[in-house]
Amino acid sequence: MAFTNSVHWAHQLWAALELDPKYGSISVDCVVEYLDLPQEPPTVIEGNRSPACWPSSTGPNMDFLIVVEDLEVKYAPEIPPVLHGVLLSIESREKIGFLRRTRSGESTITMSILRLVDPTKGKIMIDGIDITKAGLHDLRCRIMFTPQDATLFSGTLRENIDPFSTVTLIS
Template sequence: MVSVERIKQFSTIQPEATWHIEDCLPPPNWPAHGHVELKELQFRYRPNTPLVLKGITLSINGGEKIGVVGRTGSGKSTLIQSLFRVVEPTGGKIIVDGIDICKLGLHDLRSRFGIIPQEPVLFEGTVRSNIDPVGQFSDEEIWKCLERCQLKDVVSSKPDKLDSLGK
């Protein structure tokens, strides 16, 4: 019966926002600075339930490092989910480098952001697939990236270089 309940539940889920919006594309280098602004941000997970984020307003300058702390259920994960639009805001705005992210297609948004999970396993697959999961960069660009992160020597010392399995 649980399976039937889940099928019924999943058949009525609201679809995610549009994947790609032609008339609202961000510039190719967006986000260039990483300035994040939340304006009166509000979230609830389902209609007719209380707000889990209640009018958060803050500004994070590009390059700034911040920490988000709080008790269980205080909205830390919801705040991160809001940046990827896993859940759409109930109210307010999220502006990154001058662009309201709720007006972008999900692919245009999510392909520009990254998240480092709280997992002890950092890599699964090859070095290349972790740095460039959709295969859009040349080897030269990947090596430049590794050099900037001071990892070029480590990867170049591996027998399979970029095709080495991460461990």
């Protein structure tokens, strides 16, 4: 019964949007606006696939696993940067935490490493590879962040850190 009511409500709403010129034009404007959004980068770049062991503590760049150089990030072209001039080097197997006041950029750095937002200036290198040259799938399936809000977890910590079960357990 609930499903039928939901379908009926959705149908009524759709009909109202189609028939009411005031709301109908708004919905068309929204669709046109979404069509103009820039496309997300490709998930896989065939000519530039990262090695199967990437990132690796035995890779070519043994000094630092993650290097952030002169990073600047904007959430929109017309607003000022939320991060600028960020320099960061993280060694292989190093565990880090950002201990700052709220809204100091730790989430933006995390989103930049996962390429949820691309830098407007500077670069991020992981194990010697510029992440803007890597496909999103190659990048995101190999990088894991533990969020500060534990309520986001479902399942075990292991399932969240290795959701595709690509790492075998060693006794």
